[in-house]
Amino acid sequence: MVKPGQLVSVSVHSLTDKGDGIASLEGRPLYVEHALPGERVQVRLTTVQPSYCQGTLVRVEQATAGRREDFCAYTACGGCQLRVMSDEAQRVLKRQLLVDALSGQGLSCEVAETLAMADPYHYRNKAQYAVQPGPRIGFYAKHSHRLVEADHCRVQEPVTGEVVARIRDWMQDRAVSAYDETLHAGLIRHLMMRNGVHSGELMVVLVVAESPSEDVLAQLVNKLAPVPGLASLILNINPSRGNRILGPESRMLLGKPVIEDSLDGLRFAISPLSFYQINPRQTEVLYREVVRLAGLQGHEVVFDLYCGIGTIALFLARFAKTVHGIEIVPEAIADARANAELNGIDNAVFHVGAAEQKVPELYQAGIKAEVVVVDPPRKGCEQPLLETLVKMQPQRLVYVSCNPKSLVRDLAWLCKHGFTLEQATPVDMFPHTMHVETVALLTWNRCAVQ
Template sequence: MPMLKPGLLVTVSVHSLTEKGDGIATLEGRPLYIEGALPDEQVEIQLNLVKPNFCQGTLVRVLQPAAARREDFCPYTACGGCQLRVMSDEAQLDLKRRLLLDVLQARGLDCPVADTLGMSEPFHYRNKAQYAVQRGPNVGFYAKHSHQLVEVDECRVQAPVTTEVVQRIRAWMRSCAVPAYNEATHEGCIRHIMVRNGIHSGELMVVLVAAEAPSDEALAQLVAELESVTGLASLILNINVAVGNRVLGPENRLLWGKELIVDSLDGLEFAISPLSFYQVNPRQTEVLYREAMRLANLQGNEVVFDLYCGIGTISLFMARHAKQVIGIELVPEAIADARANAELNAIANIEFHQGAAEQLVPQLYAEGVTADVVVVDPPRKGCDAALLATLAEMQPERLVYVSCNPKTLARDLAWLCEHGFKLEQATPVDMFPHTMHVETVALLTRMQGK
């Protein structure tokens, strides 16, 4: 083989995927990463980066396609959003189960792992879209690992109404000469467009993020442009003067409609503001939480701890079937939303505490407050060691672990299994079709004699 250098065409066989969804082949003893290639494929690639320990290549053509390959459904190939879009839906679900199995086995964990719970129609599932705006005005998403804008007219995983909203705002910017914000010079006005839609309620919130407020005349024309959009219930101007990547600023100005929209999950209503954390795939959120409820196996007389509770979604699910629920969350705004959501749903057997779970749970335990069932839904880094140690001392009958990161899940499960718990089962849930993301619900029970 000729000396490896950028521009060289080579043929390789792909054997696996990276955590980001890129194909992995082996070239002269080093890993070769290829975006868009699938396992069990023979592909021709052009090298674009050659390092002593790895190489990167651009897919030129697929010589022998994998059985899982399908036609790409998205024309915006530079967008880094849907890494698995050329893989069939069935193969994606199998891949996510195998990813979970692999990390559990690597930690020496053995338990039944269910088939991945997927969507019957895995498109247009997101209830929140955040578009970047740059000079043009061009509107779209950032390319992978960059702030280079990929202009997008329609996204298959966003709600169809977002396309209409973006088109109308783009036309308004042109007609009213409202400039886009320039990240380099920090001049201009419009930075982002955020659209939130209630999947069940049909209510729509449009948030225009600006470095400075457009003129009153321009804003009046914006209202006139958008008020006829089907379902529009809230139009908000968010002011973000900060330099950096944060999308939303602290100031919201209501331009039209109401300040909050409402959506429902399994019969529970949730108020949503521009800053609220709310699961972006509500249909799969219901699937996820119902699985958590099934594993919790509540009989109505239990005290439940919901740790890292966010705006109280799991807490409210559990409260309908438990004696009492105690929710703990670090973010003050989320706790305020959780309390408001409990009041909105007239649920009284629930209380929320603001603070770090690794600090508050040991305090509650020291005061004699214990739980029969504990639900944890931590961030990607997993549970804090101090929290795990307290749970090992408390020994609840059942511990339901909801995870967005299989690796930290497996780490924490292995530790818990060494400290009085038995891992009973795990269920992967496809919250984000066409991506490598795997959500998991796992059940641990207190070992006999503990």
């Protein structure tokens, strides 16, 4: 009978969806962070339960060919689970995750090689740092509110490290307190940054429980003004308890309320609350694959469901007769309309509403799409929407998903009700994590429902 603290030697056979290695120990799964499939590892047990065990990696006794040196100094941060896996091994893994998900639902189709980044670092255009008394600025460790200070992050834009250092210096110099969530006291809660990767513009949002004095804010402006590319400095006030980052009130301290970025020649305005893909370089890759699979000839009516701020819709509008974008968040639709105007695009129409309600309304009004693109949240599509898609019978349905499990569930249902799954392409939007984005193409098969 094994006990906590004991050293064991085990073989790792797979990974959890969080990237932890899984081995077998006395008939139970043993979870080991940073252990890779195919490896023999020595583990010190930390948790022993009747149904599972956990342990820490002590030594790799036999390494897989896909192992590499950890590129990050902040090993307790829970952000990049696959740091010790080579880029090529990650590409293979993410394709296999999609293949396994499809086969688990009895689905088969051509699965392309993973579309991955040539240089998968400094790709994130949004950073959210927690601030705690010290002052300490960093990210939370996995499954906790324990802060891991991180001055330089390999997946964030390099300028974020300079902003972190300047904010820390300002807090120390002016004795500005950090927020203590247990006491609900102190000022500085979070630091958020958004980068326009192609424009070079930087937005800094400092989240506070209450506003500091005017002279202290003036010192903040002076401290951050020299930061390269700084185009927007915003003070956001969040006096509430809880984990919500942004509060209801914002105040401009420097610059403008939005920054701009571009995707494939299209311009987009980004506010603190805008939904905008985290990895713009791979977003271009993803959306080009959507356009390719949509196969537009210029005469089609297209529906873009869960359209957000209109990024996919505006991509498609350049190749279609009309695009109807649907999104439940009114602020996102306002951004989508503004982005259409910003780009001089007049054949994209945006509707506020839940896709599962709005699509049936449009269909009943006689508006039918030849091509439909869906990019739902992780839970996938609602059943009424799937049923309407079957009634509408679009020639091509392009399904974009960030969750293979909900994707294959919906694909299986659609294939049972008249669609044929033609192909699927995994896209690595978040290198060094277990996340994989997928673009799948379905076509309407009339014979299947006759």
